[in-house]
Amino acid sequence: MKVVHRKDAKALKGDRSLSYQVISPDNVGSRKFLVxxxxxxxxxxxxxxxxxxxxxxxxxxxxxxxxxxxxxxxxLGPDTAVYFPAGSTHGIRNVGKARLRYLSCHAPPYEIEDLYRSWQAHETLVTTGG
Known part of the structure; x- marks a missing residue:
């Protein structure tokens, strides 16, 4: 069993977003998915x-x-899931007055840093935690 706390996960920071890789090939050795x-x-x-x-x-x-x-x-609001088949476009915007927090799961895992680098005008790669 491997346990990862959000504060110890690699983080990718954007202008108004922060993504924590809590389960990934890098931190737990997952081969089939990324969370x-x-x-x-x-x-x-x-x-x-x-x-x-x-x-x-x-x-x-x-x-x-x-x-x-x-x-x-x-x-979408709390306790709702949405699925995107491989090859489909997808994105999300916070339309509320408070923080939007969600889990993003991908199978198989991919190099999320590559995606964020492709958004250079939108996102900046940072590292947090241990």
Whole structure:
């Protein structure tokens, strides 16, 4: 068993977001999936993007987020999950007045730093924790 606290996880920081890689190949050796906890402040978002060979899902923990996939837009709240097949576009924007927190899960895992680097105008790579 491997336990990871959010404060010890690698973090990727954006203008209004912070993503913690709580389960990844780097910290626990996972080979089949990647889990991040994402916090987005009001008005913040992750750009619409795709993973050609990776299935993804979001599970909303707190707040309200407008999820975009293709031409669809849906506002989701706590205790709601959304699935994105491999190759589909997806992104999320905090449309509430409080923090949006969600789990983002991907299978198989991918180099999340590469995705954030592709958003250079939007995100900056940082490291936190041990």
């Amino acid at each position: 991040t906890v994402v916090d987005i402040r009001p008005g913040g978002s992750t750009p619409v993007h795709e993973h050609r060979t990776v299935e993804s899902m979001y599970y909303i923990l707190e707040g309200r987020g407008q999820v975009t996939s293709g031409r669809e837009h849906k506002v």
